[in-house]
Amino acid sequence: MTPMPVMEGLLLAAALFVLGLLGVLVRRNILFMLMSLEIMLNAAGLAFVVAGARWGAPDGQAMFLIILAVAAAEVAVGLALALQLFRRTGTVDADAVAGLKG
Amino acid sequence: MRELLWLVPALPLTGFLALAAGAGRLPRPAVGVVGVGSVGLSLLTALAIAADFAGPAAEGAVFRQPLWQWLAVGDVAVRFGLALDALSLTMILVVTGVGFLVHLYSLGFLAGQEGLNRFFAYMNLFVAAMLILVLADGLLLLYVGWEGVGLCSFLLIGFRYRDPATVRAARKAFVVTRVGDAGLVIGLILLVVSLGTLDIAALTEAAGTRWAAGDALPVAAAALLLAGAVGKSAQLPLQVWLPDAMAGPTPVSALIHAATMVTAGVYLIARMHGLFALAPPVQTAVAVIGAVTLLLAATGALAQTDIKRILAYSTISQIGYMVMALGVGAYGAAIFHLTTHAWFKALLFLAAGVVIRRLGDEHDVRGMGGLYRHLPGAFVAFLVGAASLAALPLITAGGWSKELILTQVWAAGGGGPFLWLAGTLGAFLTALYIFRAVFLVFFGPERTVPGGATPATMLAPLAVLAVLAVVGGAFPVPAFLAGSLPVPATGRAAGWLFGAIAFGLPLLGIYVAYEIYLRRRTAAAGRREAPVPARLFGLWQRGWGFDALYTAVAVRPVGWFVRVNRGDAADALATGATAAGTAGHRWLSRTQTGRLRWYAGALAGGTALVLAVAVLA
Numbered sequence: 001m002t003p004m005p006v007m008e009g010l011l012l013a014a015a016l017f018v019l020g021l022l023g024v025l026v027r028r029n030i031l032f033m034l035m036s037l038e039i040m041l042n043a044a045g046l047a048f049v050v051a052g053a054r055w056g057a058p059d060g061q062a063m064f065l066i067i068l069a070v071a072a073a074e075v076a077v078g079l080a081l082a083l084q085l086f087r088r089t090g091t092v093d094a095d096a097v098a099g100l101k102g
Numbered sequence: 103m104r105e106l107l108w109l110v111p112a113l114p115l116t117g118f119l120a121l122a123a124g125a126g127r128l129p130r131p132a133v134g135v136v137g138v139g140s141v142g143l144s145l146l147t148a149l150a151i152a153a154d155f156a157g158p159a160a161e162g163a164v165f166r167q168p169l170w171q172w173l174a175v176g177d178v179a180v181r182f183g184l185a186l187d188a189l190s191l192t193m194i195l196v197v198t199g200v201g202f203l204v205h206l207y208s209l210g211f212l213a214g215q216e217g218l219n220r221f222f223a224y225m226n227l228f229v230a231a232m233l234i235l236v237l238a239d240g241l242l243l244l245y246v247g248w249e250g251v252g253l254c255s256f257l258l259i260g261f262r263y264r265d266p267a268t269v270r271a272a273r274k275a276f277v278v279t280r281v282g283d284a285g286l287v288i289g290l291i292l293l294v295v296s297l298g299t300l301d302i303a304a305l306t307e308a309a310g311t312r313w314a315a316g317d318a319l320p321v322a323a324a325a326l327l328l329a330g331a332v333g334k335s336a337q338l339p340l341q342v343w344l345p346d347a348m349a350g351p352t353p354v355s356a357l358i359h360a361a362t363m364v365t366a367g368v369y370l371i372a373r374m375h376g377l378f379a380l381a382p383p384v385q386t387a388v389a390v391i392g393a394v395t396l397l398l399a400a401t402g403a404l405a406q407t408d409i410k411r412i413l414a415y416s417t418i419s420q421i422g423y424m425v426m427a428l429g430v431g432a433y434g435a436a437i438f439h440l441t442t443h444a445w446f447k448a449l450l451f452l453a454a455g456v457v458i459r460r461l462g463d464e465h466d467v468r469g470m471g472g473l474y475r476h477l478p479g480a481f482v483a484f485l486v487g488a489a490s491l492a493a494l495p496l497i498t499a500g501g502w503s504k505e506l507i508l509t510q511v512w513a514a515g516g517g518g519p520f521l522w523l524a525g526t527l528g529a530f531l532t533a534l535y536i537f538r539a540v541f542l543v544f545f546g547p548e549r550t551v552p553g554g555a556t557p558a559t560m561l562a563p564l565a566v567l568a569v570l571a572v573v574g575g576a577f578p579v580p581a582f583l584a585g586s587l588p589v590p591a592t593g594r595a596a597g598w599l600f601g602a603i604a605f606g607l608p609l610l611g612i613y614v615a616y617e618i619y620l621r622r623r624t625a626a627a628g629r630r631e632a633p634v635p636a637r638l639f640g641l642w643q644r645g646w647g648f649d650a651l652y653t654a655v656a657v658r659p660v661g662w663f664v665r666v667n668r669g670d671a672a673d674a675l676a677t678g679a680t681a682a683g684t685a686g687h688r689w690l691s692r693t694q695t696g697r698l699r700w701y702a703g704a705l706a707g708g709t710a711l712v713l714a715v716a717v718l719a
Binding site: 021026028033094095097098099100101 | 694702703
């Protein structure tokens with residue numbers, strides 16, 4: 001098995017993470033924000049897998065499974081919220097609901 | 103019987119509690135029964151105790167009734183206890199006696215008026231506080247009574263609180279007496295710090311053994327006690343509140359502002375005579391204050407047109423006599439005059455109350471005249487009171503007590519010709535101003551015809567007080583008091599000439615009043631009343647301008663300071679802290695935009711910052 005290119009793998013994870021974060025920050029459509037969140041979660045998962053392969057430890061892959069579970073839960077809650085948002089306000093614009101303004 | 107001493111103040115206090123608890127629920131007759139009855143029972147108890155106590159075997163005896171331990175701080179233990187000696191027995195008889203008569207009178211005076219329950223509640227509380235004041239065996243308990251009577255005075259002056267003028271008068275009385283009370287408190291603190299006790303007997307003994315006459319400490323303590331006495335007894339320079347206090351109902355003026363509360367200062371000095379004996383400069387100051395006050399107030403009384411203000415200035419003047427007597431060590435004479443004054447001045451006020459009520463709340467003597475035909479009862483009462491106040495010799499109580507003061511002021515070591523001259527001149531002025539009132543109100547042309555009728559509850563107290571104002575001089579008060587108060591040392595003998603002058607001057611004053619105010623009737627002709635320069639007469643009318651003086655030197659500067667300090671410079675720290683909190687809150691709440699993406703950005707930025715710090719640092 002060829003050794004894992006750690007540097008490249010982590011850079012890819014970082015790039016994915018930043019892409020996801022930018023997506024969360026610039027998209028106003030809540031569906032796209034959720035998708036961007038998924039990308040960020042997967043970036044974190046990728047970093048775990050790369051690190052686990054580098055040290056030959058199974059913990060990285062175990063963490064990825066946990067992240068998958070978290071992502072599934074997050075999507076379930078997030079989609080439910082998005083659905084409620086659309087039903088109540090008729091829009092999927094996250095900025096349209098700023099009722100908790102201080 | 104003397105074990106029942108605690109009942110004397112407890113009964114009016116119970117009456118107050120019952121009236122306060124039953125406010126709005128008790129019917130009017132019940133209010134009267136409770137209000138008058140509690141003081142009546144207190145009077146009966148006091149009389150029984152007096153009969154038990156005043157036997158010849160009890161000469162100079164003191165009966166102490168410690169009730170309970172009040173508080174103990176370090177070495178200082180303060181008891182809640184009563185003490186009865188000749189002085190306090192005389193005082194409780196005056197307080198309950200005059201108090202009962204005035205309560206009875208109030209039943210008729212306030213008939214048909216609202217607030218009867220409140221009135222009797224305050225009056226009962228006043229009597230209780232006054233009795234605590236005179237029965238206290240320690241200065242702290244005395245101070246409780248002292249402030250209690252001050253509070254009741256405030257409440258009762260402002261009894262008709264819908265009128266802003268009475269509220270102003272009440273506030274003025276409270277604030278001015280407070281100036282003196284502050285001195286009294288500091289005096290008490292000084293005494294307890296330096297002598298370690300507030301029990302009057304122990305304190306006097308300790309002061310006598312530890313201090314020599316003329317030391318700085320006793321002089322300071324006595325001067326501070328004098329400040330309290332001066333404020334409460336309306337003496338110079340704190341006399342300005344008493345004329346305004348006449349805004350209260352007339353029974354209040356009779357009981358509180360003539361017979362009892364304003365004499366509390368006299369009682370305090372007499373009670374603390376052991377301390378004052380150690381402070382000769384203060385003793386001299388007491389005598390001089392009394393002499394000056396009696397003259398200034400007597401001339402002030404000469405120029406007033408409100409019948410109650412005439413009597414108020416007269417009260418200041420008569421208390422001046424008592425204070426002067428205290429100053430020369432004639433304690434017995436001072437307390438004797440206190441008792442006779444309580445009778446005849448209460449009589450004058452109550453008779454004036456009848457006149458005022460029957461004339462439909464008319465206070466101005468220039469609007470009265472010829473009333474002796476319409477109001478014979480009030481006329482006889484006022485005339486008897488006036489004769490006693492003018493010290494008509496031999497036949498009136500006031501004559502005996504004032505003559506005793508003048509004799510002792512002349513004879514006592516601390517007295518002398520100047521004080522005696524002031525008192526004698528004052529006696530002439532007293533006769534002049536009170537018979538001015540008699541002639542203007544009851545003689546001359548009729549100006550207002552009285553209406554209505556005077557109930558028996560108002561006339562009966564007048565009759566009793568009139569009898570006391572005549573025969574009261576026969577009570578051997580000075581001899582009785584010799585048991586608990588020192589008798590002044592006599593330096594000069596009083597010759598027959600002085601007696602003749604003291605006897606003759608009141609008669610001369612009455613004659614002059616007759617000439618000026620009845621025969622020539624300068625007052626009715628609209629000219630100035632007394633043969634003095636108009637400017638001086640105006641000064642008398644304004645009570646020697648003390649009000650204007652205090653407005654200029656005290657009220658205005660304080661008002662200026664209050665206006666300047668409206669922003670509360672002293673509170674800047676506290677208000678600054680709250681302002682900073684408010685500003686920070688505003689600033690931080692701006693970050694709460696309610697926008698999800700901003701929060702996400704803040705999270706990311708914060709995480710990046712923490713990571714950067716962790717990695718780079």
